[in-house]
Amino acid sequence: MTTAVAAPFRFFSLQVVRTRRLGPSLARVTFAGPDLHAFHSDGRDQSLSLFLPHPGQPEPAVPVELGWESPRSGEAGSGGGWWQAWRELPDDVRAVMRSYTLRALRTGEDGHTTEIDIDFVLHGVEPGSPVQAGPAARWAAGAAPGDRVVMLGPAVADNRAIRFRPPADTDLVVIWGDETAVPAACAAVESLPAGTRARVWLEVPHAEDVQDLHTAAEAEVTWLVKGAAAGPEATLATLRAAELPPTTHPYVWIAGESGRVKRLRRHFVGERGIDRRRVTFVGYWRQGLTEEQLREQG
Incomplete structure (x- = not known):
């Protein structure tokens, strides 16, 4: 008998469904897509990797067909596999990769995730700002329904990308x-x-x-x-x-x-x-x- 073990992380193809400014420095972007049926997380400080397109690109360039794991290390973000292929893409083609945390998720009647929220800091977006806006802040400031992104996120709810873990005896x-x-x-x-x-x-x-x-x-x-x-x-x-x-x-x-x-x-x-x-x-x-x-x- 063989036992199937679910991969802890995977790629998700998502689309923006709505945006909301939370204040001068923060914007909330809500994402959805059929892939989210496989998204599972216990929340808290769940870490994610988000891949964003360059201006003019219809979607981010990420070699998702290679899977999330590196064949050399078994870890996302190092070694060969998708990581190496992504790094070898030209700078003006390779998707912008940024780390974020999950703000919230919503599920349907079947218990599967239907939407997730990610909050973006908009450093440098304001007119006259003393700092230059980065590519993720510029993307979030102009995000609109239908915009496409790729996310590397959890397929297993209790995963190592959650760091907030108070011991049971915490008072x-x-x-x-x-x-x-x-x-x-x-x-x-x-x-x-x-x-x-x-x-x-x-x-x-x-x-x-x-x-x-x-x-x-x-x-x-x-x-x-x-x-x-x-x-x-x-x-x-x-x-x-x-x-x-x-x-x-x-x-x-x-x-x-x-x-x-x-x-x-x-x-x-x-x-x-x-x-x-x-x-x-x-x-x-x-x-x-x-x-x-x-x-x-x-």
């Missing part, structure tokens, strides 16, 4: 995230069951970026509007000054700009004495580097 959840981590952080807070205590800090560039957050947990959520002058020191000072509720088994999740994330991890582990095994930290981006440059650095 306090602590969360910090910048605007790039807001979608994951909000999804994580919304997933917390009733009776869970949580202390949450979310940083956004503008007051209009603040969102309503609904959760059954006993969560105190503080939105921090960064402004032009805010930086790592201001973030660290805010967390140092914060009084946490009494706790014996806290769990900490920190995500956003990698330099700031590392400093906050040192604060929670070194200054507050929280067991490093109970601190999840994820660098979604690094100041001054593109995602391509980060990928080259490994």
Whole structure:
């Protein structure tokens, strides 16, 4: 007898069905498509890879026929297979690849996924912005129903691309995230069951970026509007000054700009004495580097 094992990830061909501006810095894009019947996720900070077309292309150029796995390593994103074939495409042809987190999914009566939401940060899109907009921000700002993308995402609900995993004995959840981590952080807070205590800090560039957050947990959520002058020191000072509720088994999740994330991890582990095994930290981006440059650095 043989046992079939479902591949944990696969490619999904999707189309935009609607868009919504959440604020000056954030846009929500809703995707659908027949492939989503095989999309499964437990949510929280579920990580995805999104492939976007260049301007003028009807769809992104991704060698999906080679499958998601690398034959050399068995891991997505390294070695041969689709990854190598994608890397060998000309720069102006190869699909733009960016990492995102799932904000929400909806299912039909049969339990299969029918739509997913992904929130995009629109850095540099505003007129007169001091930073240059990247290809994903430009795409999201102009996304319209019918636009086609490819996603590398989970076909198994509980997969290794979910990092938010409070231990069973957790008596306090602590969360910090910048605007790039807001979608994951909000999804994580919304997933917390009733009776869970949580202390949450979310940083956004503008007051209009603040969102309503609904959760059954006993969560105190503080939105921090960064402004032009805010930086790592201001973030660290805010967390140092914060009084946490009494706790014996806290769990900490920190995500956003990698330099700031590392400093906050040192604060929670070194200054507050929280067991490093109970601190999840994820660098979604690094100041001054593109995602391509980060990928080259490994």
